[in-house]
Amino acid sequence: xxxxxxxxxxxxxxxxxxxxxxxxxxxxxxxxxxxxxxxxxxxxxxxxxxxxxxxxxxxxxxxxxxxxxxxxxxxxxxxxxxxxxxxxxxxxxxxxxxxxxxxxxxxxxxxxxxxxxxxxxxxxxxxxxxxxxxxxxxxxxxxxxxxxxxxxxxxxxxxxxxxxxxxxxxxxxxxxxxxxxxxxxxxxxxxxxxxxxxxxxxxxxxxxxxxxxxxxxxxxxxxxxxxxxxxxxxxxxxxxxxxxxxxxxxxxxxxxxxxxxxxxxxxxxxxxxxxxxxxxxxxxxxxxxxxxxxxxxxxxxxxxxxxxxxxxxxxxxxxxxxxxxxxxxxxxxxxxxxxxxxxxxxxxxxxxxxxxxxxxxxxxxxxxxxxxxxxxxxxxxxxxxxxxxxxxxxxxxx
Amino acid sequence: xxxxxxxxxxxxxxxxxxxxxxxxxxxxxxxxxxxxxxxxxxxxxxxxxxxxxxxxxxxxxxxxxxxxxxxxxxxxxxxxxxxxxxxxxxxxxxxxxxxxxxxxxxxxxxxxxxxxxxxxxxxxxxxxxxxxxxxxxxxxxxxxxxxxxxxxxxxxxxxxxxxxxxxxxxxxxxxxxxxxxxxxxxxxxxxxxxxxxxxxxxxxxxxxxxxxxxxxxxxxxxxxxxxxxxxxxxxxxxxxxxxxxxxxxxxxxxxxxxxxxxxxxxxxxxxxxxxxxxxxxxxxxxxxxxxxxxxxxxxxxxxxxxxxxxxx
Numbered sequence: 001x002x003x004x005x006x007x008x009x010x011x012x013x014x015x016x017x018x019x020x021x022x023x024x025x026x027x028x029x030x031x032x033x034x035x036x037x038x039x040x041x042x043x044x045x046x047x048x049x050x051x052x053x054x055x056x057x058x059x060x061x062x063x064x065x066x067x068x069x070x071x072x073x074x075x076x077x078x079x080x081x082x083x084x085x086x087x088x089x090x091x092x093x094x095x096x097x098x099x100x101x102x103x104x105x106x107x108x109x110x111x112x113x114x115x116x117x118x119x120x121x122x123x124x125x126x127x128x129x130x131x132x133x134x135x136x137x138x139x140x141x142x143x144x145x146x147x148x149x150x151x152x153x154x155x156x157x158x159x160x161x162x163x164x165x166x167x168x169x170x171x172x173x174x175x176x177x178x179x180x181x182x183x184x185x186x187x188x189x190x191x192x193x194x195x196x197x198x199x200x201x202x203x204x205x206x207x208x209x210x211x212x213x214x215x216x217x218x219x220x221x222x223x224x225x226x227x228x229x230x231x232x233x234x235x236x237x238x239x240x241x242x243x244x245x246x247x248x249x250x251x252x253x254x255x256x257x258x259x260x261x262x263x264x265x266x267x268x269x270x271x272x273x274x275x276x277x278x279x280x281x282x283x284x285x286x287x288x289x290x291x292x293x294x295x296x297x298x299x300x301x302x303x304x305x306x307x308x309x310x311x312x313x314x315x316x317x318x319x320x321x322x323x324x325x326x327x328x329x330x331x332x333x334x335x336x337x338x339x340x341x342x343x344x345x346x347x348x349x350x351x352x353x354x355x356x357x358x359x360x361x362x363x364x365x366x367x368x369x370x371x372x373x374x375x376x377x378x379x380x381x382x383x384x385x386x387x388x389x390x391x392x393x394x395x396x397x398x
Numbered sequence: 399x400x401x402x403x404x405x406x407x408x409x410x411x412x413x414x415x416x417x418x419x420x421x422x423x424x425x426x427x428x429x430x431x432x433x434x435x436x437x438x439x440x441x442x443x444x445x446x447x448x449x450x451x452x453x454x455x456x457x458x459x460x461x462x463x464x465x466x467x468x469x470x471x472x473x474x475x476x477x478x479x480x481x482x483x484x485x486x487x488x489x490x491x492x493x494x495x496x497x498x499x500x501x502x503x504x505x506x507x508x509x510x511x512x513x514x515x516x517x518x519x520x521x522x523x524x525x526x527x528x529x530x531x532x533x534x535x536x537x538x539x540x541x542x543x544x545x546x547x548x549x550x551x552x553x554x555x556x557x558x559x560x561x562x563x564x565x566x567x568x569x570x571x572x573x574x575x576x577x578x579x580x581x582x583x584x585x586x587x588x589x590x591x592x593x594x595x596x597x598x599x600x601x602x603x604x605x606x607x608x609x610x611x612x613x614x615x616x617x618x619x620x621x622x623x624x625x626x627x628x629x630x631x632x633x634x635x636x637x638x639x640x641x642x643x644x645x646x647x648x649x650x651x652x653x654x655x656x657x658x659x660x661x662x663x664x665x666x667x668x669x670x671x672x673x674x675x676x677x678x679x680x681x682x683x684x685x686x687x688x689x690x691x692x693x694x695x696x697x698x699x700x701x702x703x704x705x706x707x708x709x710x
Contacts, residue, residue, distance in 0.1 A: 104583070104586035110580075110584040116581035129581075129585055133595065
């Protein structure tokens, strides 16, 4: 499969004579030397990465690291000095003005840090802005804008003006505007950075919810690592115009490329990066629930392995429940031989989803009577997390 | 030895040269400006005085509320009571003509200046010159090139009153937040769409302030232009000065002030959507379709969705 967006060797130089600076770069001079000699600034230097369709790709870096320049090259608000950018395999750096306009209208949506809503337009007119620019009929504009506003929970505010809304609500309008023409790529430049922390988290959840409903390719710029980890499928870390490392959050956490990256992660809470799936262990006894395997066989198996709890699956590995030696024995006594595993299930055991962050695992295992089972998206048993295993993980990463 | 720059001589020679060689141009301008002025004058006087007053009061009611409408009605009565009605209408016609022409030239010039730094560097000192040159100075060449009467008065007024609208149009467009322009481009605006759908509407308060200033300057210049026979209330003021007739001067001055206040408040209300509570567009729309405008309130409590919590 080819990538949705492929960025290859992209460089941007700010100044009057970018070609000259580019030659010096090729000759091996550093950014600082080039600035000293020519007064030209290298905004982004030889950036390469790929974004897969349907993923949220977060570009992280401190201010001045070139991340905003980089995202603006993806829709050519800023033209690259060198390199190629392919979207769906087409090199957009070679598009004509008309083709570029068409691409922006059809395939690319953008959300801005300052919301960038038009103050003289109502909320629905703002949401319909891209549609109006593309020449859609009034009716189509109204309908699609209303749909987009409904999707972000602002359907009731269609007739308001942006200034009548709070910051979080304004950015929902910004999001609705970007979603209204159903672009396949969404560019988000520090989209939630201007919001206060509570609203920011709410908006991140909102974005994840929208993404779960319909998968878009999202390139998200952020300087906030917590945010990047929370929403990003993969991260690219930038420093001084260069991409230092690309990977999944846990990969970068486990193997930071350099001290800059490490320092980013120093203050980060690992319990927000690692998930239930990362710390689940497969050393518990699993029992298959079918007619042949009754409570007696289960008790024997548990005693042989010296375990107190058994994790019951059905024939297709779907997790069914947890039994203990105690509940099995009492079930056998009650039903006198005709008992099934179902009658011995511990009540109130909620399996943990495999992608549940570690910090949310803690309260649940703390109150559970047994190591909690972890299941994947299809409900299949992945492993279990005991209190001991949890603490060991914490101790190892700190 | 006496040293003197011959700039006065040059200006003199330039006007003479124009008079000799470009008379056709001034005749053309004379024709066009005269026609516009005639049209405006005819439109204003086609109604009986009461009708015109009623229109002004109604506009005041729509834009500024009933208090202002009341004030407008009273002040128009005062004008009529002073016996200055016809002169005031003449002055209004001169102001509207000069303003219309100044805007027709000034707004596009401001747009070009906003989008092109070179134009801006040429236009800016020219505007400074136009604005700071004593207003009377324009009267001399205007009278020489166009003769005495209404047209040279209007021309001098246009030159004197145009700078603010050019300046504030350019400034307003230049001050449109960068991210708004980026948003326009990111959603696929052509340069034309960017101008008319993003930059102009966003700069509208600034442009309206410029238009307001242009109207006010027109009014003050039109009074001065009565010295070369432009007519209107200015004539009364001028007569008052010539005869040292304090009463006549005060009456004429009062009519000018009343016209100024009415024009100022009404034009200002178009520039600040918050002052009257609504922008021109939304006011029009809510007049046409009140039900739709009220809908959000009805729906708000029905959908306890996300975001509602942040409203505070």
